Amino acid sequence: AQSVTQLDSQVPVFEEAPVELRCNYSSSVSVYLFWYVQYPNQGLQLLLKYLSGSTLVKGINGFEAEFNKSQTSFHLRKPSVHISDTAEYFCAVSESVQGAQKLVFGQGTRLTINP
Amino acid sequence: EAGVAQSPRYKIIEKRQSVAFWCNPISGHATLYWYQQILGQGPKLLIQFQNNGVVDDSQLPKDRFSAERLKGVDSTLKIQPAKLEDSAVYLCASSQGLAVTDTQYFGPGTRLTVL
Numbered sequence: 029a030q031s032v033t034q035l036d037s038q039v040p041v042f043e044e045a046p047v048e049l050r051c052n053y054s055s056s057v058s059v060y061l062f063w064y065v066q067y068p069n070q071g072l073q074l075l076l077k078y079l080s081g082s083t084l085v086k087g088i089n090g091f092e093a094e095f096n097k098s099q100t101s102f103h104l105r106k107p108s109v110h111i112s113d114t115a116e117y118f119c120a121v122s123e124s125v126q127g128a129q130k131l132v133f134g135q136g137t138r139l140t141i142n143p
Numbered sequence: 144e145a146g147v148a149q150s151p152r153y154k155i156i157e158k159r160q161s162v163a164f165w166c167n168p169i170s171g172h173a174t175l176y177w178y179q180q181i182l183g184q185g186p187k188l189l190i191q192f193q194n195n196g197v198v199d200d201s202q203l204p205k206d207r208f209s210a211e212r213l214k215g216v217d218s219t220l221k222i223q224p225a226k227l228e229d230s231a232v233y234l235c236a237s238s239q240g241l242a243v244t245d246t247q248y249f250g251p252g253t254r255l256t257v258l
Binding site for chain 1: 147174183184185186187188191193198199201234236241242243244245246247248249250251252
């Protein structure tokens with residue numbers, strides 16, 4: 029079964045500073061990777077996904093992630109964060125079960141932006 | 144476009160009581176998911192429907208949890224009887240289909256507290 033490890037449970041940064049949220053996945057022949065964001069008291073929202081093609085994936089709200097097959101990583105980055113980016117971020121991998129795709133989530137990283 | 148609707152938003156019950164959650168997916172979405180998100184963890188898939196059929200319920204504790212999607216639209220998730228460890232946020236999500244390219248859209252969740 030696929031698995032995802034998010035290396036940091038909490039990441040505090042100052043406003044306008046760059047941030048990187050780390051994610052490693054278990055190796056597989058085909059891998060599909062996702063980052064979701066969860067704002068307080070809301071459901072999850074897709075930030076970006078890697079299915080194939082370019083290893084640098086751009087998402088919403090200025091976020092991007094790089095798929096690195098040799099390091100089995102899919103780290104999320106933003107060059108300059110805002111207070112509004114305060115949220116929980118989840119990395120997920122998709123695995124196939126009986127022909128259907130199923131998401132397996134990491135434990136989450138809480139991003140806190142300080143003014 | 145209306146998003147995924149869930150009710151109630153909050154529920155407090157005592158152990159051994161029963162509880163039911165309701166989900167209305169995005170119109171036209173054939174696939175519906177129920178996730179359990181325990182505090183400090185990522186969402187875990189409980190059950191996945193394609194129209195009114197079950198695709199995957201391998202992680203559903205069937206001795207106490209049940210779910211149905213009788214008309215292939217809205218769905219209910221029931222717990223009977225509840226245990227303390229069932230305290231969590233229950234998230235409903237929907238997608239157009241089962242393919243990895245079909246984005247999952249999440250509802251705001253129902254926060255269950257079992258006393």
